[in-house]
Amino acid sequence: MKVTALDLSAYIGLTAIGAATANMFLGVLMACRYSPVRQWPHRQFNYFRLHTWSGYVTLSAAIIHPAILLFNRKPAFTLGNIAYPVHSPSQPLENTLGAVAFYALAVVMLTSYFRLQLGRRLWKSFHFVVYLAAAAGLLHSLLTAPDLTNPVDWFDGGKILVEACLVVIAALGFVRWRRLRSSQSPAPHA
Numbered sequence: 001m002k003v004t005a006l007d008l009s010a011y012i013g014l015t016a017i018g019a020a021t022a023n024m025f026l027g028v029l030m031a032c033r034y035s036p037v038r039q040w041p042h043r044q045f046n047y048f049r050l051h052t053w054s055g056y057v058t059l060s061a062a063i064i065h066p067a068i069l070l071f072n073r074k075p076a077f078t079l080g081n082i083a084y085p086v087h088s089p090s091q092p093l094e095n096t097l098g099a100v101a102f103y104a105l106a107v108v109m110l111t112s113y114f115r116l117q118l119g120r121r122l123w124k125s126f127h128f129v130v131y132l133a134a135a136a137g138l139l140h141s142l143l144t145a146p147d148l149t150n151p152v153d154w155f156d157g158g159k160i161l162v163e164a165c166l167v168v169i170a171a172l173g174f175v176r177w178r179r180l181r182s183s184q185s186p187a188p189h190a
Helices: 005-031 047-071 079-083 092-113 120-127 130-143 157-184
Strands: none
Touching (some): 005 130, 079 092, 130 157
16 A cells, blocks of 8 residues: 555644644643652653653644645645645645644744743743644644545544544643632632
8 A cells, every 4th residue: 555645644643633632631730730759650750851752743743744745746735835825725724724733833832942031921821822723733633634635534543533632632621721710719718
């Protein structure tokens, strides 16, 4: 079986979605003050480093995913179509959602690099953009047909993976929202 540029791009895109899901899971663990020493596995484990590296994997895959389309013959994509996909040769709305996800992710990664200079409060505000990136990336992944022409097959293996990641990210978002809300609510007076 020959792997085409579209196939390879799809596989790299699925890698980005999986890495982003793992990254968000680790981020929510940090936000909830999870300690691997006090809780399972009761061992010293630097999951901040794993969170950082899963972010790098996500960003790298998000760069490589559309770049591979430059090698696709039909439809032919240009660098302009990838950077500004509103006029891409196929599925412009879906590709624009992917670009929004990438640009939002780039903002999160760039501000994370400068988090000490920005200060915790400002950096955290930028870091919440990751939920926009996740929403746009998941919509892009769900709505894009792998061959760019046929209707979406919702029971395709790749779509099922994306749907599972959607459920996980929605649950993580809910946990994070509850945690944020409970930390902002005033303490009851006794």
